[in-house]
Amino acid sequence: MNAAAISAHIEPIRHEYAEGRSLILPALKYAQTEKGHLTREDIEAVAEATGFSAAYVESVASFYDRLYLQPTGQRVVSVCVTLSCMLRGSDELMERICDRAGVSHHGGTSEDGMITVQEAQCLGYCDHAPAVQVDAEQTRGPLTLDDADALVDELRTSPRPDELWR
Amino acid sequence: MPIRNVVYRQREAGQVLTDLSDYRRAGGYEALRTALTEMDRDETVYAFVRSGLRGRGGAGFPMGRKASFIPKDSVLPAYVVCNADESEPGTFKDRELMETNPFQLLEGITLAGYAIGAVRGYIYIRGEYEHQARILDAAIAQARTAGFLGQGVAGSGFDFDITLYRGAGAYICGEETALLESLEGKRGQPRLKPPFPAVAGLYASPTLINNVETLSALPAIIEHGADWYASMGTEKSTGTKLFSISGHVMKPGNYEIVLHDTTLRELVYDIAGGFRPGREFAAAWVGGSSVNVLGPESLDTPLDYESMAEAGSSLGSAGCIVMDDSGSIVRATLRLAQFYRHESCGKCTPCREGTLWLERILQRIVDGEGRMEDLELIESLAGRMVGRVLCALADTGVLPVTSAVRRFRDDFVHAIENGGVPRPEPMMEVPVGG
Ligand SMILES: Cc1cc2nc3c(=O)[nH]c(=O)nc-3n(C[C@H](O)[C@H](O)[C@H](O)COP(=O)(O)O)c2cc1C
Numbered sequence: 001m002n003a004a005a006i007s008a009h010i011e012p013i014r015h016e017y018a019e020g021r022s023l024i025l026p027a028l029k030y031a032q033t034e035k036g037h038l039t040r041e042d043i044e045a046v047a048e049a050t051g052f053s054a055a056y057v058e059s060v061a062s063f064y065d066r067l068y069l070q071p072t073g074q075r076v077v078s079v080c081v082t083l084s085c086m087l088r089g090s091d092e093l094m095e096r097i098c099d100r101a102g103v104s105h106h107g108g109t110s111e112d113g114m115i116t117v118q119e120a121q122c123l124g125y126c127d128h129a130p131a132v133q134v135d136a137e138q139t140r141g142p143l144t145l146d147d148a149d150a151l152v153d154e155l156r157t158s159p160r161p162d163e164l165w166r
Numbered sequence: 167m168p169i170r171n172v173v174y175r176q177r178e179a180g181q182v183l184t185d186l187s188d189y190r191r192a193g194g195y196e197a198l199r200t201a202l203t204e205m206d207r208d209e210t211v212y213a214f215v216r217s218g219l220r221g222r223g224g225a226g227f228p229m230g231r232k233a234s235f236i237p238k239d240s241v242l243p244a245y246v247v248c249n250a251d252e253s254e255p256g257t258f259k260d261r262e263l264m265e266t267n268p269f270q271l272l273e274g275i276t277l278a279g280y281a282i283g284a285v286r287g288y289i290y291i292r293g294e295y296e297h298q299a300r301i302l303d304a305a306i307a308q309a310r311t312a313g314f315l316g317q318g319v320a321g322s323g324f325d326f327d328i329t330l331y332r333g334a335g336a337y338i339c340g341e342e343t344a345l346l347e348s349l350e351g352k353r354g355q356p357r358l359k360p361p362f363p364a365v366a367g368l369y370a371s372p373t374l375i376n377n378v379e380t381l382s383a384l385p386a387i388i389e390h391g392a393d394w395y396a397s398m399g400t401e402k403s404t405g406t407k408l409f410s411i412s413g414h415v416m417k418p419g420n421y422e423i424v425l426h427d428t429t430l431r432e433l434v435y436d437i438a439g440g441f442r443p444g445r446e447f448a449a450a451w452v453g454g455s456s457v458n459v460l461g462p463e464s465l466d467t468p469l470d471y472e473s474m475a476e477a478g479s480s481l482g483s484a485g486c487i488v489m490d491d492s493g494s495i496v497r498a499t500l501r502l503a504q505f506y507r508h509e510s511c512g513k514c515t516p517c518r519e520g521t522l523w524l525e526r527i528l529q530r531i532v533d534g535e536g537r538m539e540d541l542e543l544i545e546s547l548a549g550r551m552v553g554r555v556l557c558a559l560a561d562t563g564v565l566p567v568t569s570a571v572r573r574f575r576d577d578f579v580h581a582i583e584n585g586g587v588p589r590p591e592p593m594m595e596v597p598v599g600g
């Protein structure tokens with residue numbers, strides 16, 4: 001994403017913060033919505049829009065799990081593996097989703113580039129365990145193993161949203 | 167059923183209150199009007215103090231006292247920060263508040279802001295709650311249009327607005343000083359305390375930080391009175407508390423109960439539906455996962471701060487994870503150790519290295535490569551982490567591990583002597599929810 005587009009997103013909210021540094025995270029999150037991850041150019045554009053160095057912006061971005069500095073699939077499926085979900089079958093669910101997506105049981109990106117599967121920690125959805133999240137927008141659960149197959153198939157065939165909030 | 171919906175006003179009203187007019191019909195914004203027209207700031211803080219309300223994010227610090235620490239003579243503006251990072255395993259009570267009753271939270275933040283003379287409130291919401299963030303965005307916009315936020319709140323002389331800030335996936339950002347760092351556009355790593363946020367918090371300004379549930383309780387306290395609130399529960403555990411319950415119970419969900427009125431047994435069996443036929447209670451992590459695990463002998467403990475402490479654990483965030491006798495405590499403990507290893511921010515060596523080692527040792531016990539000395543090693547490792555770190559992640563993150571090894575020692579010994587622990591069959595029943 002270019003610096004002008006990022007500026008258009010953060011300038012209207014700049015007055016809400018005593019220090020402009022606070023705009024870095026909103027800018028990074030917004031920049032990521034374009035490709036689903038952040039490239040070198042995105043980091044530089046965020047640096048330009050916020051007025052901080054690219055090295056600093058990158059050091060901030062690298063701290064957060066949901067900011068991706070490596071390419072991801074078109075959709076990211078986060079499978080919660082924390083205790084409440086584990087008790088209700090998240091390990092089996094993770095394996096099934098990985099199998100269907102064609103990636104190793106540790107997760108990864110499918111060969112066609114459509115889906116990234118990753119383990120996640122408690123999603124705050126334990127009453128629906130085992131739970132998964134598609135990007136950051138949809139949380140679903142409880143999922144059966146058949147639901148897992150259906151989810152992967154659905155994500156493979158449905159169009160990607162205009163903005164990817166992860 | 168000892169359910170008492172006070173903070174879960176949406177349940178009492180029988181509908182979601184995501185529309186301002188519905189919230190107002192359910193009594194919303196009456197408290198703010200009362201405070202702005204009939205109470206001065208000190209009286210408002212004093213009402214919070216008298217209510218006895220304790221922080222619901224985990225530590226249980228009295229809310230009113232914290233508000234009274236905000237200096238009055240500061241040349242810097244004061245802020246209210248709402249901790250909506252809700253990432254403690256087993257905890258999902260704030261999610262429901264934001265999803266179905268967002269204005270009550272906005273009203274609570276505004277009341278807190280009025281009480282401490284703040285210029286702005288920030289809600290720091292975890293990145294994974296994008297859905298809830300959009301509901302809050304819409305609610306903030308409605309509140310601004312209706313004059314409940316902005317210049318001259320509700321026609322008074324009080325100017326106040328609220329900003330929603332989205333996190334990006336980091337449990338540690340729920341720790342209050344890490345949260346402030348993140349909100350300031352930095353890596354979310356905890357700060358050395360003191361200074362405490364009340365004195366030097368966001369942008370080095372006086373800052374009141376409270377959990378979503380804590381702030382959401384303020385409107386009812388002002389509307390019905392501090393004495394009314396304090397009349398529920400015990401002297402040190404006043405009011406109602408939201409419990410999230412999950413794991414092997416039949417009806418996982420959120421339930422609001424008066425503190426001390428209900429025992430753990432009643433919560434598990436009567437409210438959350440107990441277990442599948444033939445299954446029995448084995449263990450519970452009552453206050454989220456960062457607590458000592460409890461066994462069946464603790465089932466008759468009343469759910470309040472003092473009783474939980476007496477039982478050797480703590481109420482924490484009241485995210486109660488329950489396991490029946492089909493589960494493996496050794497595997498459950500490993501899973502929690504993995505959580506803390508993953509979420510350690512890496513700033514302090516004892517935490518970064520210690521969480522890694524705890525996971526490795528537990529992993530080898532599960533894999534059948536454990537040795538008896540490992541149990542002593544776990545104790546000594548944990549002992550070398552506690553108190554030598556910047557934040558409570560390490561101090562409390564070792565609790566589920568050390569307490570499990572002590573309370574369920576036989577299970578660990580059995581795993582070591584019998585070639586590890588096979589993966590148990592998970593419970594696949596579809597939960598009913600509550
Ligand atoms: C590692 C760690 C994670 C925490 N996560 C949260 C959280 O997700 N939500 C929360 O309200 N408090 C969390 N806390 C507690 C906060 O530091 C702080 O005590 C709380 O927000 C104060 O609000 P309260 O007094 O209303 O509870 C966490 C603390 C630690 C040490």
Ligand code: SF4
Nearest residue numbers: 511513514517555557
């Ligand atoms: S105790 Fe752990 S999580 Fe807390 S600041 Fe130190 S390294 Fe980070």
Ligand code: FES
Nearest residue numbers: 080085123125126
């Ligand atoms: S443990 Fe999976 S959502 Fe909480």
